[in-house]
Amino acid sequence: MLYNKFGRFIVFLVCLVLAPGCQSMRNAKTARILTISGNAKITQQDYRGAMADFDQAIKLAFNYAAAYDGRSLAKRRLKDLPGALADAERAIQLDPKSPSAWKNRGGAKQEMGDLSGAMADYDKVIALDPNFQLVYNNRGNIKVALGDFDGALAEYKKSIEMNPKDSVTYNSRGVLKNKKGDYIGAILDLNKAIAFDPSDSYAYDNRGNAKGRLHDYSGAIADHNIAITLDPLNGAFYNDRGNPKLESGDREGALADYNHAIMLNPHAGMPFYNLGRMKKMQGDYAGALEDYDQSIKNDSSYEPAFTSRGNVKRRLEKYSEALIDYDRAIALSSKSYRAYACRGFTKNIIGDTDGAISDMEKALEIDPNDPSDFRSRLAAIYHDRSEARFLNNDKAGSDLDLKRAIELEKPVPAATPPTPLIPPKRVPLA
Numbered sequence: 001m002l003y004n005k006f007g008r009f010i011v012f013l014v015c016l017v018l019a020p021g022c023q024s025m026r027n028a029k030t031a032r033i034l035t036i037s038g039n040a041k042i043t044q045q046d047y048r049g050a051m052a053d054f055d056q057a058i059k060l061a062f063n064y065a066a067a068y069d070g071r072s073l074a075k076r077r078l079k080d081l082p083g084a085l086a087d088a089e090r091a092i093q094l095d096p097k098s099p100s101a102w103k104n105r106g107g108a109k110q111e112m113g114d115l116s117g118a119m120a121d122y123d124k125v126i127a128l129d130p131n132f133q134l135v136y137n138n139r140g141n142i143k144v145a146l147g148d149f150d151g152a153l154a155e156y157k158k159s160i161e162m163n164p165k166d167s168v169t170y171n172s173r174g175v176l177k178n179k180k181g182d183y184i185g186a187i188l189d190l191n192k193a194i195a196f197d198p199s200d201s202y203a204y205d206n207r208g209n210a211k212g213r214l215h216d217y218s219g220a221i222a223d224h225n226i227a228i229t230l231d232p233l234n235g236a237f238y239n240d241r242g243n244p245k246l247e248s249g250d251r252e253g254a255l256a257d258y259n260h261a262i263m264l265n266p267h268a269g270m271p272f273y274n275l276g277r278m279k280k281m282q283g284d285y286a287g288a289l290e291d292y293d294q295s296i297k298n299d300s301s302y303e304p305a306f307t308s309r310g311n312v313k314r315r316l317e318k319y320s321e322a323l324i325d326y327d328r329a330i331a332l333s334s335k336s337y338r339a340y341a342c343r344g345f346t347k348n349i350i351g352d353t354d355g356a357i358s359d360m361e362k363a364l365e366i367d368p369n370d371p372s373d374f375r376s377r378l379a380a381i382y383h384d385r386s387e388a389r390f391l392n393n394d395k396a397g398s399d400l401d402l403k404r405a406i407e408l409e410k411p412v413p414a415a416t417p418p419t420p421l422i423p424p425k426r427v428p429l430a
Helices: 002-043 047-060 065-077 081-094 099-111 115-128 134-145 149-162 167-180 183-196 201-213 217-230 235-247 251-264 270-281 285-298 303-315 319-332 337-349 353-366 374-391 395-409
Strands: none
Touching: 002 047, 002 065, 047 065, 065 081, 065 099, 081 099, 099 115, 099 134, 115 134, 134 149, 134 167, 149 167, 167 183, 167 201, 183 201, 201 217, 201 235, 217 235, 235 251, 235 270, 251 270, 270 285, 270 303, 285 303, 303 319, 303 337, 319 337, 337 353, 337 374, 353 374, 374 395
16 A cells, blocks of 8 residues: 555656656647648748748747747748848757758748848858758849849759749749840740749730730730639739830720829839830820829939939920939949930930930940931930031041041941740649
């Protein structure tokens, strides 16, 4: 009897000592299950549901790195970028050899505009795991933002070699090819993105943009329609659909789309830019100026908005203000043919012939095959300066200007016409 009592007492003491450890093990197991559930909800785009799972996992196991890592991604999807960064940093503190944690911190930095910091984190991911495929896509996106298009293409190529069915990278490369003017190549990549993920609304929208560049306006509108069906609250898709409507003559439809885009996101710059473009086409320069002002207020990094506003100011004979806008456009994009050309036109109006020629020659250096009457306008300025120099007894300078004017007046060989667009097979929605 005494033994039994003593034995039960010993068992009680053992359980008392081990109970916290047993509970901790149970908590850790539940935290792992919750983290797996949270990651699954992210793939289903249930980001708030994922957050709830990660929060509970962290309450049960506050040092569980994977839960912070997952919550970082969920916060980034919900645009809580400071929170995403903090969680990724905590995950790295707990597990500095986790490639996913470094990738998520790089993603947060990238969306916050810290491109060099993001690239450093992505380099760390590759050092830990050279086969972490998606990070090559992210590095490519950073290189696009920095203007290193060739470097970006190399990153996308590496990503696709590692996963030939990755819709994300095909979409990214399609966007870059669109930016480079390779619209056929863009469409081919975006066709693959859609084939591998028919629910990717951005791939349809980007393909619509490429088709619009090839003047396939009905095809462009059809793609934008699908993008809007998949994501009806994305204001950018309405803005993009407005463009082929405007180019095809449906101004009322374009206006409705631009206004709807503004209703969904009043802080976006592009819809106001496009409204300004419409009003300028209609000769409503005062209205266009208001819209360009709002576009720049919402997004001061878009070079065409400054160039377009400068053009309206030039029309209104506000030449000094126009020059300021062209200067800002060139500061944003030193390869903007249009900004240099328009600044040159304006300088010529105010009598700055040397400045006009310098800017217009720079524009021709950027795009030597401009199809407009630009070359003849520049030739006329050289003729004027040649005559002025001759009257000022500068015969050598006059002869040089005359020679350059004659060169500009020579016909430019016609550019090779684009390959006709072959309508891609439509991919059914999943």
